[in-house]
Amino acid sequence: xxxxxxxxxxxxxxxxxxxxxxxxxxxxxxPQNWLxxxxxxxxxxxxxxxQITPQNVKNLEMQWMYQARSLEKFExxxxxxxxxxxxxxAPNDVMALDAVTxxxxxxxxxxxxxxxxxxxxxxxxxxxxxxxxxxxxTIDAHxxxxxxxxxxxxxxxxxxxxxxxxxxxxxxLVVKDKVIVxxxxxxxGIRGYIAAYDAKTGREVWRFYTIPGPGEPGHETWQxxxxxxxxxxxxxxxxxxxxxxxxxxxxxNPGPDWNGDPRPGDNLYTDSVVALDADTGKLKWYYxxxxxxxxxYDSVQVPVLADMDWQGRARKVMLWANRNGLFYVLDRTxxxxxxxxxxxxxxxxxxxxxxxxxxxxxxxxxxxxGTQIFPGNQGGTxxxxxxxxxxxxxxxxxxxxxxxxxxxKIPAExxxxxxxxxxxxRSTIGGSNAPGGPLTRLDEEGHGxxxxxxxxxxxxxxxxxxxxxxxxGILTTDSDLLFTGGRDGYFFALDARNGELxxxxxxxxxxxxxxxxxxxxxxxxVAFAAGNSLFSYALK
Amino acid sequence: xxxxxxxxxxxxxxxxxxxxxFTPADVENGGxxxxxxxxxxxxxxxxxxxxxxxxxxxxxxxxxxxxxxQVIIHGIAGxxxxxxNFTQQQADLVVAYVRSLAMSAGHYSPAAGDKTRGKAxxxxxxQCLTCHRISGNGSRVGxxxxxxxxxxxxxxxAQSLVEPDAEIAPENRFFxxxxxxxxxxxxxxxxxxxxxxxxxxxNEQLVSLQKSDIREYTFLSKSPMPSYKDKLSSQELAxxxxxxISLKGEDKP
Numbered sequence: 196x197x198x199x200x201x202x203x204x205x206x207x208x209x210x211x212x213x214x215x216x217x218x219x220x221x222x223x224x225x226p227q228n229w230l231x232x233x234x235x236x237x238x239x240x241x242x243x244x245x246q247i248t249p250q251n252v253k254n255l256e257m258q259w260m261y262q263a264r265s266l267e268k269f270e271x272x273x274x275x276x277x278x279x280x281x282x283x284x285a286p287n288d289v290m291a292l293d294a295v296t297x298x299x300x301x302x303x304x305x306x307x308x309x310x311x312x313x314x315x316x317x318x319x320x321x322x323x324x325x326x327x328x329x330x331x332x333t334i335d336a337h338x339x340x341x342x343x344x345x346x347x348x349x350x351x352x353x354x355x356x357x358x359x360x361x362x363x364x365x366x367x368l369v370v371k372d373k374v375i376v377x378x379x380x381x382x383x384g385i386r387g388y389i390a391a392y393d394a395k396t397g398r399e400v401w402r403f404y405t406i407p408g409p410g411e412p413g414h415e416t417w418q419x420x421x422x423x424x425x426x427x428x429x430x431x432x433x434x435x436x437x438x439x440x441x442x443x444x445x446x447x448n449p450g451p452d453w454n455g456d457p458r459p460g461d462n463l464y465t466d467s468v469v470a471l472d473a474d475t476g477k478l479k480w481y482y483x484x485x486x487x488x489x490x491x492y493d494s495v496q497v498p499v500l501a502d503m504d505w506q507g508r509a510r511k512v513m514l515w516a517n518r519n520g521l522f523y524v525l526d527r528t529x530x531x532x533x534x535x536x537x538x539x540x541x542x543x544x545x546x547x548x549x550x551x552x553x554x555x556x557x558x559x560x561x562x563x564x565g566t567q568i569f570p571g572n573q574g575g576t577x578x579x580x581x582x583x584x585x586x587x588x589x590x591x592x593x594x595x596x597x598x599x600x601x602x603x604k605i606p607a608e609x610x611x612x613x614x615x616x617x618x619x620x621r622s623t624i625g626g627s628n629a630p631g632g633p634l635t636r637l638d639e640e641g642h643g644x645x646x647x648x649x650x651x652x653x654x655x656x657x658x659x660x661x662x663x664x665x666x667x668g669i670l671t672t673d674s675d676l677l678f679t680g681g682r683d684g685y686f687f688a689l690d691a692r693n694g695e696l697x698x699x700x701x702x703x704x705x706x707x708x709x710x711x712x713x714x715x716x717x718x719x720x721v722a723f724a725a726g727n728s729l730f731s732y733a734l735k
Numbered sequence: 736x737x738x739x740x741x742x743x744x745x746x747x748x749x750x751x752x753x754x755x756x757f758t759p760a761d762v763e764n765g766g767x768x769x770x771x772x773x774x775x776x777x778x779x780x781x782x783x784x785x786x787x788x789x790x791x792x793x794x795x796x797x798x799x800x801x802x803x804x805q806v807i808i809h810g811i812a813g814x815x816x817x818x819x820n821f822t823q824q825q826a827d828l829v830v831a832y833v834r835s836l837a838m839s840a841g842h843y844s845p846a847a848g849d850k851t852r853g854k855a856x857x858x859x860x861x862q863c864l865t866c867h868r869i870s871g872n873g874s875r876v877g878x879x880x881x882x883x884x885x886x887x888x889x890x891x892x893a894q895s896l897v898e899p900d901a902e903i904a905p906e907n908r909f910f911x912x913x914x915x916x917x918x919x920x921x922x923x924x925x926x927x928x929x930x931x932x933x934x935x936x937x938n939e940q941l942v943s944l945q946k947s948d949i950r951e952y953t954f955l956s957k958s959p960m961p962s963y964k965d966k967l968s969s970q971e972l973a974x975x976x977x978x979x980i981s982l983k984g985e986d987k988p
Contacts, residue, residue, distance in 0.1 A: 619834075635927070
């Protein structure tokens, strides 16, 4: 074979096949690729790749850096398909990059309508892919299909009205022939929903309201017209179990955020996880983490699915570290509450009843003069992806430790499209939009950590402390590495077994997306964003 | 030791609530804007306008943080409150500061002091400049007092003099540091991250250290500043407060 023929063969051999849904379900069979937001539909953010090990991780070096032309937080987790990286530059620029060099193949810039008003930054957390088509939700609440080869838009549907405060910020989830998204807007008195769209045409196939309407079960947890402005936003990608054909989604806070007076009752399905039939959107079960929430404890965490031995029998479980400061294990077939324990300091509840309903502590409620609550408004954790490693059996949480807010409540009146929050939590620690500055906080005033939990007991196995809090997700590997970063501008690798620091790099900006891993031509990369840039590292 | 406004702040307006809080630094920045734009009409305590008193949370109409931000940006036509060409974010910082006034220490009516005598005490008997700097003179180890009258109220300043430990602002924290090799020193913490710490030492040197080289570091909850309760008479204290209140940092750009 002469060289040209050989080259041709290599090129044809690597011609990307379409990303079928089977490939997505079997994503662990092709660890060189990262086909969905959390790696697989089980959402463990764990890679089977093992080239980078605890022994050689110190030899990592930067392969490329992509500097975004956007000063917004870089929250997207990239997808990688056969050497091509697909990601989003905020707010809604879709990009295809060479995963080896970071060079741009194409960019499609979507201009969101001026009415777009996402609460907390003009952010986007990534894409979904099916076949040759990429899917993106936009901050003006549209869902777009884009040709993965050339960035040409294929269809564009309006999911909700941006004028009323709706936005789409999370990466869509593909299940079979559908694309599933949910609406953000919990600070604007929206009535949230999750909807599935035909991947080919963009036609809506089903819709599940996170706030049940009159006649629907759960509606009795609302009074008067409060359900119409009840919130229940969705802003982090869900998961899917193919055996049960259930898709799981975490639901955000009730509206108004910090004053429960206008909305007596439990306020279902805010601050809950819902399990929906993936074909019909019908509710199979739910579990509410924070009934009648007054602390903005969105349950918008990634539902991490794991199959493990649970008290002597194999069980399909769901692992969940909630913004409310508690770590949970649920049976994901039935929604049964198996375990709940604080993973950081919690003072708003002090135990569970036998069904897993938290017992509220009297007096721990927002007030005119201010009430100190642990964890504070950003939560014990938040949307930052956790990771589960079946090898270590540990669940890893980006945690805010010793963190509190003082909650003030004030009256609020709903006006369409305006903020509807009715309060003001204050804390020594700012949210992810807070500008940086010198850090002179004492440890006991709040700091960040990676906390490694044993799901079987809810006990913490180890922790890695950070000086500042963290907005970064966590990736683990089959070589027992853990990658994450923090607000103070480091990206680092720990030994997933014991938390020992193995490697670190000063990256300057805050790390605020979930790291991921891929490989091209046999070389493993770890990619993450920090500040306004996207970085890819590999061994020297 | 001032009445520290410790708490950051999420205003309802604030751009971006559920994920947004203000830090003490925001409040400080808001205070700077306030001093530049609002102080003349509203006063340091925010109580110069009848029936409007920021330090007691008293407003004519505004209820929410959003209302206040709107008033700041658009003004109140015909009522003497001008519009301001601020971004939403700047307005939010000012709101954070306005709210902070109501949360800081209570009131104190300073006895009539003489600021000229106060200046003399600060520069000689009180030896304040061995630790503090005023208009370019003195040490940088303690906080610069050149514009202290612009953002601390008389009651807070009086408390600072007699009870320096009562509250120590986060940016004025001193640590005792013991290095692995046994060297020990006391220095002001300027910044830190997971792996390093930055200090100003007593010789005004900026020192950056790896935490791995430090054996232990302890926050000194006792202020390096002595109490002047028994060192100065109450008249002298009033004189010093009058002088400090007059320091507005006008000569700054």
